[in-house]
Amino acid sequence: MSALVSTSSLVHEFTSHRSSHVALDHVTVEIEKGTSLGVVGESGSGKTTLVRCILGLLRPTGGSVRFDGAEVARMSTKELRAMRRRVGMVFQNPVMALDPRMTVEESIAEPLRVHTRLRGADLQRAIGEALDAVALPQAHRTRLPHQLSGGQCQRVGIARALATHPELVILDEPTSALDVSVQAQILNLLTDLRVERDLTFVMISHSLDVVRYLSDDVVVMLQGRIVEEGTAAEVLAAPQHEYTQNLVAACPTVESDSLRFALQSREETSK
Amino acid sequence: MAHVLIDPPAASPLPPTPRHSLLRTLLRDRLALLGVVLVVALVLVAILAPWLAPYPGEGRGTANVDAADLAPSAAHPFGTDELGRDMLSRILMGTRPALLISISVVAVAALIGVPLGAIAGYRGGWIDEALMRVTEVFQSFPPLLLAMVVVALLGPDLKNAALALAVSWWPWYARLVRGEARSLRERPFVAAAEAIGVPSRTILHRHIIKNSMTPVLVQATVDVGTVVLAAGSLAFIGLGAQPPAPDWGLMVAEGRSQLFTSWWVSTFAGLAIFVTVLAFNLLGDSLRDILDPRKAER
Numbered sequence: 001m002s003a004l005v006s007t008s009s010l011v012h013e014f015t016s017h018r019s020s021h022v023a024l025d026h027v028t029v030e031i032e033k034g035t036s037l038g039v040v041g042e043s044g045s046g047k048t049t050l051v052r053c054i055l056g057l058l059r060p061t062g063g064s065v066r067f068d069g070a071e072v073a074r075m076s077t078k079e080l081r082a083m084r085r086r087v088g089m090v091f092q093n094p095v096m097a098l099d100p101r102m103t104v105e106e107s108i109a110e111p112l113r114v115h116t117r118l119r120g121a122d123l124q125r126a127i128g129e130a131l132d133a134v135a136l137p138q139a140h141r142t143r144l145p146h147q148l149s150g151g152q153c154q155r156v157g158i159a160r161a162l163a164t165h166p167e168l169v170i171l172d173e174p175t176s177a178l179d180v181s182v183q184a185q186i187l188n189l190l191t192d193l194r195v196e197r198d199l200t201f202v203m204i205s206h207s208l209d210v211v212r213y214l215s216d217d218v219v220v221m222l223q224g225r226i227v228e229e230g231t232a233a234e235v236l237a238a239p240q241h242e243y244t245q246n247l248v249a250a251c252p253t254v255e256s257d258s259l260r261f262a263l264q265s266r267e268e269t270s271k
Numbered sequence: 272m273a274h275v276l277i278d279p280p281a282a283s284p285l286p287p288t289p290r291h292s293l294l295r296t297l298l299r300d301r302l303a304l305l306g307v308v309l310v311v312a313l314v315l316v317a318i319l320a321p322w323l324a325p326y327p328g329e330g331r332g333t334a335n336v337d338a339a340d341l342a343p344s345a346a347h348p349f350g351t352d353e354l355g356r357d358m359l360s361r362i363l364m365g366t367r368p369a370l371l372i373s374i375s376v377v378a379v380a381a382l383i384g385v386p387l388g389a390i391a392g393y394r395g396g397w398i399d400e401a402l403m404r405v406t407e408v409f410q411s412f413p414p415l416l417l418a419m420v421v422v423a424l425l426g427p428d429l430k431n432a433a434l435a436l437a438v439s440w441w442p443w444y445a446r447l448v449r450g451e452a453r454s455l456r457e458r459p460f461v462a463a464a465e466a467i468g469v470p471s472r473t474i475l476h477r478h479i480i481k482n483s484m485t486p487v488l489v490q491a492t493v494d495v496g497t498v499v500l501a502a503g504s505l506a507f508i509g510l511g512a513q514p515p516a517p518d519w520g521l522m523v524a525e526g527r528s529q530l531f532t533s534w535w536v537s538t539f540a541g542l543a544i545f546v547t548v549l550a551f552n553l554l555g556d557s558l559r560d561i562l563d564p565r566k567a568e569r
Contacts, residue, residue, distance in 0.1 A: 055466055057465060057466065080468070081468045084466070084467065084468035085468070089463070089466040089467070091459050091462070091463055092459075093459055096458060096459040096460060097459040097460050097462075097463045098460055098463075099460045099464075099477075099478055099481075099482065100460075100482065101481055101482055110464065110467060110469060111467045111468075114467060114468050114469050114470070114473075115468065157463075160463075160467075
């Protein structure tokens with residue numbers, strides 16, 4: 001086992017004319033291949049900045065990000081593109097993350113066109129496989145995002161993220177914009193895909209239940225700093241930091257109950 | 272319950288094709304229908320004018336002084352001008368140049384303005400600043416004044432008038448698209464494309480420009496009418512088409528001195544301009560509704 005992604009003392013500071021804001025304050029994380037890390041924190045805690053630094057979309061002010069041993073900040077445009085082929089990203093708002101004028105197949109074709117030489121019939125076959133992987137009927141190929149439900153759009157988003165067979169998948173609150181019953185479907189799908197394809201997950205979330213279900217490890221962020229880290233089970237069962245304790249205590253039980261019910265019923269049917 | 276939760280989403284019946292909805296929108300909205308009918312009629316007249324005009328030769332400018340200043344009658348429904356030319360033929364023959372000039376002006380303005388606006392809005396920063404200052408310089412002159420400068424430099428004819436109009440029109444497209452691009456840039460699907468690694472040139476044309484086409488098409492359609500009016504204005508003050516060309520603005524100018532004796536010369540030419548502006552305005556308004564992908568289904 002080696003770290004697929006690691007950051008060490010990562011600092012990112014947003015500066016405007018006069019003020020500056022430290023979004024990441026010496027953040028060090030190691031993500032082993034095949035593991036799933038949950039990143040928990042309120043909005044503005046630096047979760048998204050962390051992810052954007054890992055993807056190379058933001059240049060860190062200090063510290064380093066390594067992807068499979070290579071320093072992201074020193075990568076050439078070509079190397080960055082090669083890296084992005086190995087990283088898929090799933091977004092929070094599934095409908096908004098799809099171009100309203102592009103059909104399902106065009107959206108899924110986009111990463112394939114950028115990162116592979118597949119064209120024509122080969123490209124169509126790859127799109128078909130991506131749709132199969134997320135259990136969307138082939139008839140949906142020519143639909144536009146507004147003709148699909150939120151859950152279906154998120155399936156398209158996952159199909160797009162996985163189309164190039166990445167190793168790392170970054171999930172930015174993948175279920176927070178969905179109905180609870182659909183949340184369970186998407187979580188189940190993600191779990192299945194993770195096992196099937198031996199994926200590494202980094203998931204941003206503020207729902208502790210989703211983290212509990214999908215993550216092995218968890219880091220809790222507050223104002224750009226990691227205030228607590230450990231295995232998901234440990235941290236959620238016995239939170240040490242005051243902020244995490246409040247978070248666990250404030251977790252709405254209604255949502256967690258219905259989510260647990262949905263997940264249990266899945267286990268029953270699969271027996 | 273459990274099955275409901277885990278069944279993959281079933282294929283729902285396919286939504287109606289866009290063609291259906293276009294027809295339905297037109298039938299429901301009388302004004303939109305009127306706009307389409309008028310524009311189609313104008314285009315047909317533009318193409319078929321030499322065969323539709325009772326006196327195509329007079330329409331092109333051949334004088335027939337024996338029949339000068341005749342009031343509207345069965346032989347000359349719109350009367351004749353002071354050189355005896357049949358006004359109906361003049362107006363019909365004037366349709367093609369009017370539309371051609373107007374469409375090319377709008378096309379050139381959009382071809383310059385759309386890419387510049389998209390780059391400015393998407394890139395932001397100093398590129399945006401620089402491009403927007405340039406458009407402001409162009410916009411700070413009234414279009415007709417700018418056109419007069421260009422025509423004064425290059426000499427009065429229809430081509431120069433068209434060039435002048437395109438030069439004063441493109442900044443409006445640049446600003447329109449820049450605004451669209453700035454809001455599109457913040458949309459998650461653009462962030463998604465960036466995260467995928469799509470090159471920014473591809474993002475510009477595939478996501479930014481394509482998604483700002485609705486307001487551009489609407490604006491362009493309305494502008495085809497507006498440019499007919501502007502080109503007419505230039506011809507009216509002698510800076511556009513030159514006699515004996517069949518130009519509506521020119522006809523209004525020619526009839527101006529005899530407005531009290533031969534009212535029909537200016538009136539029917541003016542009406543032709545009016546109908547054209549109205550037709551493209553109505554069409555532009557209905558396009559706004561039809562081109563919205565979220566409204567397309569209803």
